Amino acid sequence: MTLYEAIFYFFAIITLVSAGIVVFSKNVIHSAFSLLFTFFGVTGIYVLLNADFIAVTQLLIYVGGILVLLLFGVMLTNKVIDVELKTGTLQTVPASIIVASIAGVLCGVFYITDWKIIPASMDATKSTTAGLGEMFMTTYLLPFEVASVVLLVALVGAAMIARKERTVE
Amino acid sequence: MEVGLTHFLIVSAILFSLGLFAVITRRNAILVLMGVELILNSANINFIAFAKYGGMKLDGQAAAVFVIILAAAEAAVALAIVLNIYQRFKTVNVDEISAMKE
Known part of the structure; x- marks a missing residue:
């Protein structure tokens, strides 16, 4: 087993x-904290796939932003002193059947398909940041600007929705 | 067997299934959101794996950046809605929230 394979299996x-703990844990806080390890593992997989910029972005935005936001959500919507923190599940049996069949089909298709692998045109050890930056300023300029407007509007909207309603005089 | 495209795709398929299971079965709205994040991450793994094994073209990585941006927007708006629901109904159980207003 080479080092690459060992690292891949470690992160996988x-x-x-940890994704299993997120899904099956009865305690919401446990789920939120094991989501941290899920994001960390996914970051490792990105690094193995030569996506250095995406890996750092993942760490900054998911671990630093979204996870903290989710933790705030957990703490603000649960009575922490109560036993309310535990949550139930519903319709586990039909959901398990459906999800297991979807997982089986996906894995089967991924395994059977003879993927045509194109050898890398550029040096795989080179950093991707410069290439991505150039791409966002040329090919993907319009989607990039639209995404920034979407993000601004979404955050302003979120602040509006989350604020307590004031009575209008 | 050497670690290749199939391995990454199968990891993402399992991650997708776990996220889907959380979305279907959990009652807490926050846990449903966590399931959605798992699904988005699995999609990102696919994008980046195909970008690497499809000639290292970087287009897949650009798509992954957009997914991350929209995931951030989605998480912010969804949590604002969940907090608002909690203020009104005093619960985040998605089964009990069936009315548009009190």
Whole structure:
């Protein structure tokens, strides 16, 4: 087993085990904290796929932003002193059947398909940041600007929605 | 067997299934959101894996950046809605929230 394979299995196991804890844990706080390890494992997988910029972005935005936001959500919507923190599940049996069949089909298709692999045109060890930056300023300029407007509007809207309603005089 | 495209795709398929399971079965709205984040992450793994094994073209990585941007926007808006629902109904159980207003 080469080092690359060992690192891949290490990160894959971290990702999948902690994602399992996120999904099956009865305690919302446990779920939120194991989501941290899921994001970390996914970051490792990105690094293995030569996506250095995406890996750092993942760490900054998911771990630094979205996870903290979710933790705030957990703490603000649960009575922490109560036993309310535990949450139930519903319709586990039909959901398990459906999800297991979807997972089976996906894995089967991924395994059977003979993927045509194109060898890398550029040096795989080179940083992707410069290439991505150039791409966002040329090919993807319009989607990039639209995404920035979407983000601004979404955050302003979120602040508006979350604020307590004031009575209009 | 050497670690290749199939391995990454299968990891993402399992991650997708776990996220889907959380979205379907959990009652807490926050946990449903966590399931959505898992699904978005699995999609991102696919984008980046195909970008690498499809000739290292970087287009897939650009798509992944957009996914991350929209995930951030989605999380912010969804949590604002969840907080608002909690203020009104005093619960985040998605089964009990069936009315548009009190």
